[in-house]
Amino acid sequence: MTQAHHLDLENIDIRLNGRPLVALDTRIGPGEVLTVMGPSGSGKSSLLAYLAGFLGGDFTASGAVRLDDRAIQALPAEERGIGLLFQDPLLFPHLSVAGNLRFGLPRHRRDKRARVEAALAHIGLAGFGDRDPATLSGGQKARVALMRLLLSEPRAVLLDEPFSKLDTQLRQEMRDWVFQHLREAGLPSLLVTHDYQDAEAAGGHLIELA
Incomplete structure (x- = not known):
């Protein structure tokens, strides 16, 4: 809820x-x-x-x-x-798309893999977890940035x-x-x-x- x-x-x-x-x-x-x-x-x-x-x-x-x-x-x-969303997505270049999302999750979360996979599906990027963020379009980067923020609760x-x-x-x-x-x-x-x-x-x- x-x-x-x-x-x-x-x-x-x-x-x-x-x-x-x-x-x-x-x-x-x-x-x-x-x-x-x-x-x-x-x-x-x-x-x-x-x-x-x-x-x-x-x-x-x-x-x-x-x-x-x-x-x-x-x-x-x-x-x-408080979560922050900027002009630039500010995705970490040394992490995969899934790694960026995983970074947002609180440490106490034990279901990180499932949460990340569900998040990718929710933003229309299922199967993109292993991708380099640099290969994403501007809109895809923006969606990952927002989802990373939401995952941080x-x-x-x-x-x-x-x-x-x-x-x-x-x-x-x-x-x-x-x-x-x-x-x-x-x-x-x-x-x-x-x-x-x-x-x-x-x-x-x-x-x-x-």
Whole structure:
């Protein structure tokens, strides 16, 4: 049974050298996608970095990040339970396709082979486990990257322009596929993008930063 997670961003305030960048107070429910848009330098990447635990020293930030009612803003990045999906799939070149998926699985999982085979079938890549990731198409790489993230059992997801490097036709296909899977998994997600069509496909609230 899919778990229902929620992400609360309470009175988030991010500043760069004292200059206000982001002020945000909202809740992202299970399977919902909050889209954040804005010009370069508006604070989109800084918001992602604060939520993920990577905000640089030039920034100051305050406000609570609560994942399933647990405050996580003081935790190390690896303990926050947040998955990240970037512009590039970032598949490990020294691992096979199956190896990349296996990497995402928590260590306590004992059914890794079966889980990986089921995951490959689910994304339409049955029989591709031994392949070098470099031999995959852009869409296939994107599907493997998302499935690796889902296999890691995150409780929330951050998406940093994940469709921007795909061609137009594939972009629409991947939008629908990614958002469907996030909804099915019940994962609250925050999408940063420059593309209004991304926001429309996400179907959730849209916040525009100045």
